[in-house]
Amino acid sequence: MTENGTEFDPATLKFNSDGLIPAIIQDVANGQVLMLAWMNEEALRRTIREGRVTFWSRSRQEYWRKGDTSGHKQFVREISHDCDSDTLLIQVEQVGAACHTGERSCFDGRRIAGGDA
Amino acid sequence: MTENGTEFDPATLKFNSDGLIPAIIQDVANGQVLMLAWMNEEALRRTIREGRVTFWSRSRQEYWRKGDTSGHKQFVREISHDCDSDTLLIQVEQVGAACHTGERSCFDGRRIAGGDA
Secondary structure, X not given: OOOOOOOOOHHHOOOOOOOOEEEEEEEOOOOOEEEEEEEOHHHHHHHHHHOEOEEEEOOOXXXXXXXXXXXXXXXXXXXXXXXXXXXXXXXXXXXOOOOOOOOOOOOOOOEEEEOOO | OOOOOOOXXXXXXXXXXXXXXXEEEEEOOOOOEEEEEEEOHHHHHHHHHHOEOEEEEOOOOEEEEOOOOOOOXXXXXXXXXXXXXXXXXXXXXXXXXXXXXXXXXXXXXXXXXXXXX
């Protein structure tokens, strides 16, 4: 149910020319941004239905339910879209590490600029 | 300067087929995700050099330094890339609202699912 009480239709989102939309994954526990990955309409429908985050892997061209292999599942707490309906923000309970490198976040330890001023 | 003390070269990032990379903008004050927009290599170079966030507008096909029109500037505090170098995370001091609608975040009030359980 959305804020106005009606069912949200994923087809109303703006997917790109490849049928994909970026999803920002944020740790509900502390607000840390964990990763960004891509969904098609069906991946979003599965994510809503199952309460676990499923992406579309652009490199492997297949659905990828986070944690099925690694155990590092993402349980959905809240999904929002942005003002122009072309980006998703998903707050999750993250089990273990979000990054395949073992880091909690895919952005950990990869600073380009700032933060040391 | 990056974490290992060398200058970061934006050309080492993975830009998409349009020469763009998504940038997640996060409020350094409270961790709120404010928006996602796109940069090309030059927009990132300007952002690093000026300490203010500049995007590439896909719709207008021009550089867009956030806040030049609205006053809602974004001052860079830290920039990181992710593990596969195709997404940026930028922590900012946000002046006023990040969203053109006047909301603090582009995701405010646009819940699709969850959050009301």
